[in-house]
Amino acid sequence: MTEKPPVRARRTTLADVAARAGVSVPLVSIVMRDAPGASAATRERVREAADELGYRPDSRARMLRRSRTQLIGVVFGVQHPFHGDLVSGLYTAADTAGYELALSAVTPGRNESRAVASLLQDRCEALVLLGPSLPTTELADLAARIPVMVVARPVRSKAVDVVRTDDAAGIQLAVDHLVELGHYRIAHIDGGRAPGAAERRRGYREALSRHGLDEVVILPGGLTEDEGAEAARHLLALSSRPTAVTVFNDRCATGVLDVLHRERFSVPGDMSVVGFDDSSLASLSHIALTTVAQDAERITTLAIARAIARLDGHDAPDEREQVIAPHLVVRSTTASPDIEPAAAPSRGVQTFST
Amino acid sequence: MTEKPPVRARRTTLADVAARAGVSVPLVSIVMRDAPGASAATRERVREAADELGYRPDSRARMLRRSRTQLIGVVFGVQHPFHGDLVSGLYTAADTAGYELALSAVTPGRNESRAVASLLQDRCEALVLLGPSLPTTELADLAARIPVMVVARPVRSKAVDVVRTDDAAGIQLAVDHLVELGHYRIAHIDGGRAPGAAERRRGYREALSRHGLDEVVILPGGLTEDEGAEAARHLLALSSRPTAVTVFNDRCATGVLDVLHRERFSVPGDMSVVGFDDSSLASLSHIALTTVAQDAERITTLAIARAIARLDGHDAPDEREQVIAPHLVVRSTTASPDIEPAAAPSRGVQTFST
């Protein structure tokens, strides 16, 4: 019995610290929580003992004892770059409100139902779902058990709260910008069945009609670079070619840009391009995509605030769906259609190649 | 006292199920865990009661009572796309081994220390750190408390386990491929202080000398598209221009490609480019980057297996550092340098622009 392989010394607990400091267990708890009820001298002594033993509170036991777990569950897609921005924002919002976050990822081998189930086992008090693809009925069922915040997807059910960008207004900003520059043949590359795509399509139509333009050109696109590239080829094949295009998102727009470059079109000389998301892609200096920025910070702040309001019993029905205004970030892929770029070797090449 | 605002019905517990089924609490526990010690008839009855009440086990209480939490903590960067692949792999590996994962993200406002601290509070049994930037001493301190697996970064300390790709071998694969195609002026764009960069640099040097090539060209690069673009401009300005280049990672390589296209260079006609990571970027049809693929599935499987081995008390010192062989994915950005592409309008343009 000289060797005990997995000896794994028991974690130090409040009881260990209490014994070392010569006080009771609850008093140590009081000190560790900075709760009132201990003298300064004792606090000092207890803290010292805790440090010496390397004490770390056990959040499982803590949450078990408290009625409130102060835990908000987040379901996010591990592939989607914009979810990264949202998760960052959620962390800071939750932190300032004194809540913790429990992350549960959706991966190719782990669907949303599993992700949600694990968060329910962890006894989260509320759930934040980023761009969920669960059917509305399941979302409603879930919301019967626990407050549910859906981010970046419109949901018809009244059971769940929604925080999302005003997609229609975003595209309208883009069209306004293009019209102001002098464009009047403006196309839209679509996101298909993706969350928000229908709204953006609608915004495009409305903006055009508001400006008295009737040449509606909607091309099937998608969420990825490949789908954008495909759409761009169709765009260039049109008989009366538009001078500008609004694209469902930045990834898709990057695919469009790539095809334009390969086909020797100058951007923005021959074609202005506007994306959507203001993802890290867009701000890259060699892409410099003009794009519609979603206010991730505001979205996440509101989602957390609303979740906490629900937990506190404040149900404001008028805030069930919060639609956040986006803003336009103008970079280098948009310009007036009639101005010939001063030093644009590509312009000549385009003439050469057509 | 007619209204109780946050009434929030208490979760159903084992006791509720037990009362409904007319049995004791421990028996319900036995049934829910599929443990031996209950008759088939009783199991049926208990399960029925549990379903009716919508019972969900409380993982906090469960983990508190068990000595083992069966929980592995993962620290990952929310920005880094490759971490997404790794997280996916970790989920499936942990799942098949009967472990749960606790995710903790590193964001601009949440550093690695905080991410680790929160996992320690959750009483994870082991930690998996993806490409951590913590100093070696802190990693060693951490490893004194809990088994630590470092993924995708070489660490000198013997305290932590490491699972990583053989970066040097990866670049050597790339160089071998290029030499085979007939290249002999091959440059390398560097990753600076990034994890793995030093190894890749070394692999480049060794591969060149193995092939008897002495024209070592190492250009400062980085992890991002912008840094790749910058490096590409330096590359093109070289007096005796290389015909091929190996780049630190795919993002950086994308920046290189973009500058090459803008400057009217044909890829692979005028310049072959090889990336590293086989990220989703590389496989996009309009980029089609030849690249060195890291075996994410194998890396994650080994990391989980090793963590569990540690927990079971098996410490195999010879497996402290596991170096995984990468493989080359050949796409369309590499070709022989002397073959003029058949239909390459850009070739003429390049001549035109130089």
Added chain:
DNA sequence: CAGAATCTCTAGAACGTTATAGCTCAGTGG
């Protein structure tokens, strides 16, 4: 100086689960 208020601390119970030990009852073998 009595009584009240305040401060500092402790005892004990509780959160929801599971491990351990023990109970009951049928069946079995001597």
Added chain:
DNA sequence: CCACTGAGCTATAACGTTCTAGAGATTCTG
């Protein structure tokens, strides 16, 4: 008829924390 076995179930005690109630000491108040 008794001891024994084993299956099926229950009582009790933990896990580590925090809440409630209250004890003892000190200070304040009139």
